[in-house]
Amino acid sequence: MxxxxxxxxxxxxxxxxxxxxxxxxxxxxxxxxxxxxxxxxxxxxxxxxxxxxxxxxxxxxxxxxxxxxxxxxxxxxxxxxxxxxxxxxxxxxxxxxxxxxxxxxxxxxxxxxxxxxxxxxxxxxxTTAELTRFAFVQELEKRREVQTNIVERTTNALSRAVTVDDVTAALTGPGGLARLGADGLALGLVENGSLNIIALSGESLDVLNDLRIRRLDRGLPLAEAVLSGRPRFVSSFASLGRDFPELAPYLAPLDFRAACYLPLVAQARSLGGMALFYRGRTSFNADERNLALGLAAIVAQSLQRAILFDEERELATGLQATMLPRRIPRITGGEIAVRYHAAWSGRQVGGDWYDVIALPRGRVGIVVGDVQGHDTHAAAIMGQLRIALRAYAGEGHAPSTVLARASRFLAELDTNRFATCTYAQVDLGSGTLRAVRAGHLGPLIRHTDGRVGQPKLRGGLPLGLATVFGDEEFPETRLDLVPGETLVLCTDGLVEQPGSDIETGLTALSEAISSGPPQAEALADHLSERLWERWGSGDDVALLVLRRSPDPGTPRAPRIHQYIHQADPQGLSDARAAVGQALRDWGMTELADDAELLTGELLVNVLLHTEGGAVLTLEVLPEPVRRVRLSVQDRSSAWPRRRTPGEAATSGRGLLLLDALASRWGVEPRGEGKAVWCEIGPAPVPADSTANGA
Structure with missing residues (x-):
């Protein structure tokens, strides 16, 4: 055995x-x-x-x-x-x-x-049982992987959503429905006793547009889910029509077989509801119901953060708006555009501001500044400082005095905050600017030929600190704005690019100013789109654009103006070329060579013997004889002296050239400076003079 x-x-x-x-x-x-x-x-x-x-x-x-x-x-x-x-x-x-x-x-x-x-x-x-179990487990794991993927992708997309618009974009934008694993979506928020549908996504759902705003009652399934706080899973649209007769007429065009209506609740607060629609599903198992509830919780939390952000941002921007001037006064002889952009960071409102102040004798004061800090306290101090500076400027004080008094005012507030600003008094009739700077960015000027310069403004300490350290000196710098030129003032939010120094931002700003349109409003929009929307959205931005009206003259008497900086050697060559080209364009080619030569002599005299730049004006005098008039204005009160140069002398021949080439010349006092002018001609009148306009 x-x-x-x-x-x-x-x-x-x-x-x-x-x-x-x-x-x-x-x-x-x-x-x-x-x-x-x-x-x-x-x-x-x-x-x-x-x-x-x-x-x-x-x-x-x-x-x-x-x-x-x-x-x-x-x-x-x-x-x-x-x-x-x-x-x-x-x-x-x-x-x-x-x-x-x-x-x-x-x-x-x-x-x-x-x-x-x-x-x-x-x-x-x-092995049939083993394979059957393996297939079941594999299918179960696959479903769980899909569900996990849905949750992860939705969470990742909503984690970057800041505003309510961002949340709706994440849910309804490209790939939004695929992330949710659904074929259609409706999202509604509770506002003042109504359920407002703020997003509809999916084919055929546009038939529900008539139901976007409704009183919050139990007449519709989404509203019923919001009021009851319980989800509703629908596997038969026919039964849905019987339970909600008001919805019945809209169900036939809907190309879906199942839906779930989910309340959106965060921290015991009912925010609204979300409906998900499906074409390839007729039932919901326990895992699918749990997934839908999980998605609703994720969306509710994102909406709660977004609603809070929008409320805080509305409060911040509203506070900032009340601190800035409600309207900008109209000016004669130019155009002004202002922009303020709040940072995209909730209540982190800053102290950036701008102002335009009407001054005696037809002048205008312009200022752009920034109070230290990014909070409501900085905005409140900004409002007080702006009003104080406006009052001091309106009294007619010199720019240096205005900033000295503003610094004293800020120090007396005892806030431990300082402020930076650039302030200028502008006379658009003559183009003269008197500018002062308190620890702030200086202005940029776009010339008529498109070049952008950054004039050097001597500066003082920031407002408040200047008084604390006993140094309230704010030296003035005179600038000249010729017709057609544009002055740009801004705060550092427009030029500070994360990861780069401020010089990189200033270079980008100069390029944007040069490539932008000439009109002040259009240029302000151009700078906002090119710079602030690209890298400045993390900080406040105040921007002021002032353009002096162009003075092209008339077709019979065209005119150009150009400012030549003392520190710009290329400017002399550019000015001579501009004069020659203008005369050729105006049909006066025979006078171009003499005009270029005299332009160089007049400008060299200014750039060598004075302490500033020069304003060049070229115009045609049509009556009674068509002549060319050149005028070079500078800030020096010293008049040119006639000399007799020796054979080896390298200077002193300028006035001799004027006598030889000009039919007339002279010197005229111009307030704090003078203008040396000369006339060349006469020139023959073209047969069709109107064809040679500026």
Whole structure:
């Protein structure tokens, strides 16, 4: 009696029984005789009864599909002929009811000493249950992976949303519905007892536009979900129409099969509701319901942050708006544009400001400044300082006095805050500016030829600090704005680019001013779009653009103006070229060479013997004889002196050239300076004089 028989007789389960219970059998294939001995459990795996099996291999695999039979035979043949010692195979065996039972064979090849395969022994087992469970687990993992991906992508997209508009853009923009795993979306917010649908996304959902703003009642499923605080999962739109008759007329055009209506609640506050629509779904299992509720929680938290941000930003910008001037006075002889852009950081309102002040004798005061800090306290101090500076300027004080008094006023507020600013008094009639600077950026000037200069303004300490340190000196710098030139003042938010020094920002600002349109309003918009919207949105920006009206003259009497800086050697050459080109354009080519030569002599005299730049004016005097008039204005009161240069002298011939080339010349006092002028001509009048306009 074998040990196995004794175990069975004693009621114990032997190895064969264990294998049979696990649908596993064994086989012994004699390759010499071509017969396979398969135990009872093994035959059950192959779907055969012991009495019906004749021991032939072909009978064992008779139920296999031809392609599976050929594949199994190829596996065995390859293992036997290649000298391998084992092989495995996995194949389905169709059952009587047509369902496949998956079978796994694991075999060992027994060979004679000469390597010839004699027998194959192994086990065969039914793996259908294992594969079914594996497929179930794989499908479950796939669904969970999809759900996890939906949550991660939605959370990531909403993490960058700052405003309510950002939230709706993340949900309805490109890829928004795909992130949610839905085919349509409706998002509503509760406002003053109404449910306002702020976003609709998905094909055919536009039919719900009539229901965008409604009283918050239980007449619609989304409103009902908001009021009850419970989600509603809909697998039949027909039942939805019966429960909500008011919605019934809109359901037919909707190309969806299922929907879920979710309340949006954050910190026990009902914010609104979200509806998700699906085309390929007719039911919601427990995992899908939990996913929908999780998405609603994520959206609710994002909306709560966004609503708070929008409220804070509205408060901040409203406070800032009350501190800035409500309107800008009209000016004669030019145009002014102002812009203020608040930082995109909630309540982080700053102390940047601008102002335009009407002054006695037709002048105008312009100022741009920045109070230290980015909070409501900085904005409040800015409002007080702006009013004080406006009052001091309106009294007619000199620019240096205005800033000295403003510094004293700020120090007396005892705020531990300082402020920077640039202030200028402008006379647009003469183009004269008197500018002072208190620790602030200086102005930039765009000339009529498009070049942008940055005049050097001597500066004092920031307002407040100047008084604390006992240094209230704010030296004035005189600038000249010729007709058609533009002055730009701004705060550092327009030129500070993260990761770069301020010089890089100033260079970019100069390029933007040069490439922008000439009109003040258009140029202000251009600078905002090119610079603030690109890198300045993290800080407040105050911007003021002042343009002196162009003076082109008339077609019969054209005129140009140009300012030449003392520190710009190229400006002299550019001015001579501009004079020659203008005369050629006006049909007076025969006078161009003399005019260029005299232009150089007059400008060199100013640039060498005075302490500032010069304003060049070229105009045509049509009556009674068509002549050219050149005028060079400077700030020096010293008049030119006639000298007799020796043969080796390198200067002193300017007035001799004037006598030789000009028909008339003279010197005129101009307030704090003078103008040296000369006339060249006469010139012949063109046959069609109107064709040679400026």
């Amino acid at each position: 074998t040990d196995e028989d004794r175990h069975t007789r004693n009621g114990e389960i032997g190895p064969a029984e264990w294998l049979a219970m696990n649908r596993t059998g064994s086989f012994d294939w004699d390759l010499d005789t071509g017969t396979i001995d398969v135990d009872e459990a093994g035959l059950l795996v192959f779907g055969l009864l012991p009495d019906a099996y004749d021991g032939r291999p072909v009978s064992l695999i008779a139920r296999l599909a031809p392609e599976e039979r050929a594949r199994l035979e190829a596996v065995v043949r390859q293992a036997v002929t290649s000298g391998e010692v084992s092989y495995t195979a996995h194949f389905p065996i169709p059952q009587a009811d047509g369902s496949p039972h998956w079978t796994h064979v694991q075999a060992r090849i027994l060979r004679s000493p000469d390597g010839r395969a004699r027998r194959i022994v192994g086990v065969v087992r039914d």
